[in-house]
Amino acid sequence: MSFGTKLVQAKPSSGRHHGALSTPIYQASTFHQFSLSEPGKFDYSRSGNPTREALEQTIAELEGGYAGFAFSSGMAAISSVFCLLSAGDEVLLSDDIYGGTYRAITKLFPRFGIRGKFVDTTNTEAVRAAITSATRAIFLESPSNPQMNITDIEEASRIAKQRGLLTIVDNTFMTPYLQRPLELGADIVVHSATKYIGGHSDVVGGLVVVASQEISDEIGFIQNAFGAILGPQDSWLLLRGLKTLKVRMDQHEKNARQIASWLASRSEVEAVYYPGLPEHPGHELALKQAKGFGGMISFTLGSVEQVEQFLHNLTLPALAVSLGAVESIITYPARMSHASIPEEQRKQMGVTDTLLRISVGIEDAEDVIRDFEQAFRWIDSKVSHTI
Ligand SMILES: *Cc1c(COP(=O)(O)O)cnc(C)c1O
Numbered sequence: 553m554s555f556g557t558k559l560v561q562a563k564p565s566s567g568r569h570h571g572a573l574s575t576p577i578y579q580a581s582t583f584h585q586f587s588l589s590e591p592g593k594f595d596y597s598r599s600g601n602p603t604r605e606a607l608e609q610t611i612a613e614l615e616g617g618y619a620g621f622a623f624s625s626g627m628a629a630i631s632s633v634f635c636l637l638s639a640g641d642e643v644l645l646s647d648d649i650y651g652g653t654y655r656a657i658t659k660l661f662p663r664f665g666i667r668g669k670f671v672d673t674t675n676t677e678a679v680r681a682a683i684t685s686a687t688r689a690i691f692l693e694s695p696s697n698p699q700m701n702i703t704d705i706e707e708a709s710r711i712a713k714q715r716g717l718l719t720i721v722d723n724t725f726m727t728p729y730l731q732r733p734l735e736l737g738a739d740i741v742v743h744s745a746t747k748y749i750g751g752h753s754d755v756v757g758g759l760v761v762v763a764s765q766e767i768s769d770e771i772g773f774i775q776n777a778f779g780a781i782l783g784p785q786d787s788w789l790l791l792r793g794l795k796t797l798k799v800r801m802d803q804h805e806k807n808a809r810q811i812a813s814w815l816a817s818r819s820e821v822e823a824v825y826y827p828g829l830p831e832h833p834g835h836e837l838a839l840k841q842a843k844g845f846g847g848m849i850s851f852t853l854g855s856v857e858q859v860e861q862f863l864h865n866l867t868l869p870a871l872a873v874s875l876g877a878v879e880s881i882i883t884y885p886a887r888m889s890h891a892s893i894p895e896e897q898r899k900q901m902g903v904t905d906t907l908l909r910i911s912v913g914i915e916d917a918e919d920v921i922r923d924f925e926q927a928f929r930w931i932d933s934k935v936s937h938t939i
Contacts, residue, residue: 555614555729556798562613564606566593575606577788599776603784607759607791611749614728614794615741617761619768621775622787626724626744627652628780629758631660633720633742635774636767639665642686646673646703648696648901650722650744651890657691673703674834680711689718692738694841695725695834698850698885698909699902700825702834705841709737718767724748724876729801731842734763740771745790747876748847751800755789757782800878800914804847807917811910812849814921820858820928822906825850847912848875850885856905858931859884863908865927868920875911880920883909 553561569576578601583594594600604622612620623629630653637643645657647670657668671682673692690712694703709719720740721733727748733741743749745757762768775781782790805828812826827838828845838845853859863871869880873888883889890903912920 558614559729559797560795562610562794564609566605566609567602569602575603575788575791577784578602579784597784598779598781601781601784601787603791604782604787607782607787610791610794611728611743611759612761615723615761616728616732616734617741618764619762619772621760621762621771622745622782622790623758623760623775624780624782624786625756626742626746626758627656629742629744629760630722631656632771632774632778632780633740633760634661634666635778636718636770637661637666637688640686641665641688642667642669642684643689643691644669644671644673644679644682644687645691646693646696646701647671648699648701648903649691649693650697650724651885651892653691653722654897655892673708674701676704676707676711679708683711683715683717687715687717689720691720691722693722693725694731695827695838695846695848697725698825698848698883698889698907700827700832700834700848700850702827702832702837702841704837705731705733705736705738709733709739712739713737725846725848726842726844727797727801729797730805730844730846734761736841739763739767745793746874748801748804749790749793749797749876751793751796751877752789753874753877753879753881755786755793757786757790759790801844801847803914804912805844807914807920808845808847808849808912810917811912811920811924815849815851815924818928820853820862820931822852822854848909849912850907850909852904852906853908853931854906859906859908861931862927865930866923867927868915868923869910869913875909877911878914880913880915881911883911885909 608620712719719738721738723741724744741761743759816824826849869882872881885903
């Protein structure tokens with residue numbers, strides 16, 4: 553069965569729910585125990601809920617994992633995975649990691665003796681050199697955010713395995729439709745399901761998929777003990793989102809390719825970061841390990857003033873944080889998604905003051921281009937005016 557068909561037809565193995573094609577929303581916190589000697593499968597919705605279970609089984613099947621877990625946000629999922637570590641442990645992370653992950657591992661987890669160390673994960677030698685006796689895991693984003701750097705997931709997982717480390721991949725930008733890290737050797741996949749999996753800017757959620765029963769037992773314990781679970785309504789929204797993932801991703805990518813090439817041809821744009829462009833340093837690797845390049849593009853303009861004028865004159869994309877929705881969203885990372893990162897570290901990550909990031913929606917790409925064009929025209933006149 554093709555993956556696109558699987559997305560639409562995925563049937564969670566448990567529960568027939570009277571044959572309902574859409575898994576019902578079990579808006580219940582607790583479940584009647586009909587007999588003391590034979591308790592039912594579900595007893596309390598933190599420990600398990602039928603709607604959440606349907607989502608967890610579906611994402612596990614799609615990522616090719618042993619088991620899936622749904623959390624109240626991407627950060628709840630990531631923090632719960634970090635709870636696999638103990639005081640004294642260290643995790644290596646891609647050096648241009650998502651801002652929230654950076655905040656959790658540099659400001660929250662050090663309180664419990666768990667530390668992050670940042671490394672350029674696109675450089676396997678650097679990864680090897682950074683491993684110490686305290687290292688327990690490697691945490692990757694590929695493509696990374698917002699530079700769109702590509703890390704060789706198979707190679708990183710191989711190094712990790714040799715040294716007895718867990719490989720954790722944040723697969724938010726790709727989704728299981730375009731990239732399946734567990735098939736490349738990773739142990740754990742995390743998602744901000746808020747983004748492409750939900751897809752409609754209407755739900756916050758996180759997912760974890762694990763490769764083995766051993767890790768599944770531990771994550772299951774953490775999910776129940778820490779308690780950052782996803783509610784039944786939101787689980788249902790994610791199940792619904794998954795059904796249209798293929799058509800959305802195909803359109804996101806088609807538009808992104810067109811918009812990235814157009815941006816690369818414009819004199820106002822200094823650099824474009826999109827793995828789908830042949831000149832992107834990670835292009836070949838992205839082709840090898842993923843089925844597509846996704847819908848995220850970063851680009852830089854000439855000055856902060858130009859960024860401000862451009863954003864002021866754009867009318868179609870929403871100026872907002874977040875990504876992966878049907879509508880195009882433009883972000884100014886230096887002042888929005890990455891504002892919590894100290895300036896020096898931010899610039900090292902490539903998040904300069906002239907960098908913009910667009911999450912390309914599923915509109916007609918021509919309309920987005922036309923809007924960019926009129927906003928650029930304003931910059932041109934402004935520049936010539938000041939000269
Ligand atoms: C948004 C995002 C997160 C955090 O997810 P939330 O659902 O906002 O908590 C983690 N990783 C990446 C790559 C993201 O884009």
